[in-house]
Amino acid sequence: MFPREKAFPVRTMFHVNKKLKRTLITLFIIAAGVFLCNLLYLMLDYAFNGFIREWFAREFMYMEWISAEEAAEGYYYIHIRWSRIKEVAFKVFLVMIPVLALFMRLVSVIYASWREKQVIRTAGHMINDFMRHDREASEVFPAEYAEISLQMAEIKAAIQRQEQLQKEEAGRKNDLITYLAHDLRTPLTSVIGYLSLLDEARDMPQAQKTKYIHITLDKAHRLEKLINEFFEITRYNLQQILLEKEMVDLHFMLIQLTDEFYPILSTHGNTISLEMQQKAMDGTITEPGDSMTVYADGEKLARVFNNILKNAVAYSYPDTEIKVRCIAGEEMVSITFSNRGKTIPAQKLDAVFEKFFRLDEARSTDNGGAGLGLAIAKDIVTLHGGRITAESVDEVTAFTVELPVWTQ
Numbered sequence: 001m002f003p004r005e006k007a008f009p010v011r012t013m014f015h016v017n018k019k020l021k022r023t024l025i026t027l028f029i030i031a032a033g034v035f036l037c038n039l040l041y042l043m044l045d046y047a048f049n050g051f052i053r054e055w056f057a058r059e060f061m062y063m064e065w066i067s068a069e070e071a072a073e074g075y076y077y078i079h080i081r082w083s084r085i086k087e088v089a090f091k092v093f094l095v096m097i098p099v100l101a102l103f104m105r106l107v108s109v110i111y112a113s114w115r116e117k118q119v120i121r122t123a124g125h126m127i128n129d130f131m132r133h134d135r136e137a138s139e140v141f142p143a144e145y146a147e148i149s150l151q152m153a154e155i156k157a158a159i160q161r162q163e164q165l166q167k168e169e170a171g172r173k174n175d176l177i178t179y180l181a182h183d184l185r186t187p188l189t190s191v192i193g194y195l196s197l198l199d200e201a202r203d204m205p206q207a208q209k210t211k212y213i214h215i216t217l218d219k220a221h222r223l224e225k226l227i228n229e230f231f232e233i234t235r236y237n238l239q240q241i242l243l244e245k246e247m248v249d250l251h252f253m254l255i256q257l258t259d260e261f262y263p264i265l266s267t268h269g270n271t272i273s274l275e276m277q278q279k280a281m282d283g284t285i286t287e288p289g290d291s292m293t294v295y296a297d298g299e300k301l302a303r304v305f306n307n308i309l310k311n312a313v314a315y316s317y318p319d320t321e322i323k324v325r326c327i328a329g330e331e332m333v334s335i336t337f338s339n340r341g342k343t344i345p346a347q348k349l350d351a352v353f354e355k356f357f358r359l360d361e362a363r364s365t366d367n368g369g370a371g372l373g374l375a376i377a378k379d380i381v382t383l384h385g386g387r388i389t390a391e392s393v394d395e396v397t398a399f400t401v402e403l404p405v406w407t408q
Contacts, residue, residue, distance in 0.1 A: 165354075168354075187219040292328050295406045301380070308377060320339065338396055
């Protein structure tokens with residue numbers, strides 16, 4: 001078999017054709033300029049009936065009478081005034097330099113504008129082709145578009161990641177709504193059933209009647225919790241978080257929050273400890289004064305701490321302590337909530353701040369809610385110019401909120 005000839009690279013052909021095209025355009029512009037100048041000269045000379053020739057003869061030529069010794073008549077000898085030609089040529093040259101420069105500048109601007117439109121149009125077609133089809137960037141963009149190729153590859157990858165996250169989020173949301181809709185039936189059926197028994201058996205013993213009323217009330221509370229989760233999902237999609245900042249006393253807020261959580265903590269057998277510290281410039285830790293203030297939205301900040309504490313109580317071991325430690329520095333304040341519970345796997349720890357994410361895959365437990373608490377907390381902290389992180393090691397899970405002491 002004969003060896004197959006190597007195909008001429010498309011990029012090389014494109015590059016050569018581009019250079020050839022530029023050269024031809026430049027030659028065409030020069031030829032057109034020369035042609036127009038000559039045409040202009042002929043038109044003016046013809047229109048003014050030899051005016052240019054007469055002017056040239058008058059300005060740059062003179063005749064001298066030469067007498068002939070051997071003849072009665074002499075003859076005229078025409079001389080050219082080269083000094084005058086040089087003088088005029090120099091003046092014309094001085095005038096033509098800026099005119100020519102201006103003309104070339106105008107031509108270059110027009111060509112650059114035309115070329116820019118061509119490049120933008122070509123790049124637009126290539127970008128459209130690249131974004132619409134599943135093709136590699138190197139297959140669509142030539143070598144001279146390497147920078148655009150790299151940027152579009154990054155943009156496309158980011159869009160694909162975002163689309164994948166949105167699909168996963170939508171999937172979790174749909175699953176959650178399906179589970180909620182299914183779970184609503186159980187307590188509702190129980191409420192209707194026990195209320196029907198109480199309505200039909202009017203002579204039911206008081207002890208049994210009290211028992212049924214207590215069960216019905218528990219099921220009604222469960223039903224209320226599920227309905228609230230539905231409202232939380234809807235409200236999150238419609239809400240727009242706006243901050244109303246003021247000076248907030250963190251010390252007072254955290255003390256008040258721990259007091260409000262006492263009934264929930266006691267039901268689960270948990271306790272809570274609060275530690276407030278001040279960090280000096282040299283790194284030493286001291287006890288703070290009576291107040292520790294930040295410039296923030298107090299209501300939104302309380303919601304962040306409330307969501308984190310609910311999460312800590314829901315996933316902590318019974319009869320364990322939940323620790324809250326606040327360290328205030330010159331520029332940042334750090335609040336850490338730590339509890340003892342099952343270690344969260346690393347792959348799930350990265351996703352706890354995503355919307356509709358729950359650590360419990362099954363809906364059989366009462367832990368957690370709609371999977372929005374930590375997502376909302378992250379949005380609020382981010383709006384304050386801070387950040388929220390999580391770590392889980394050796395059955396100790398800690399959520400840390402870092403906030404700037406003062407932000408506009």
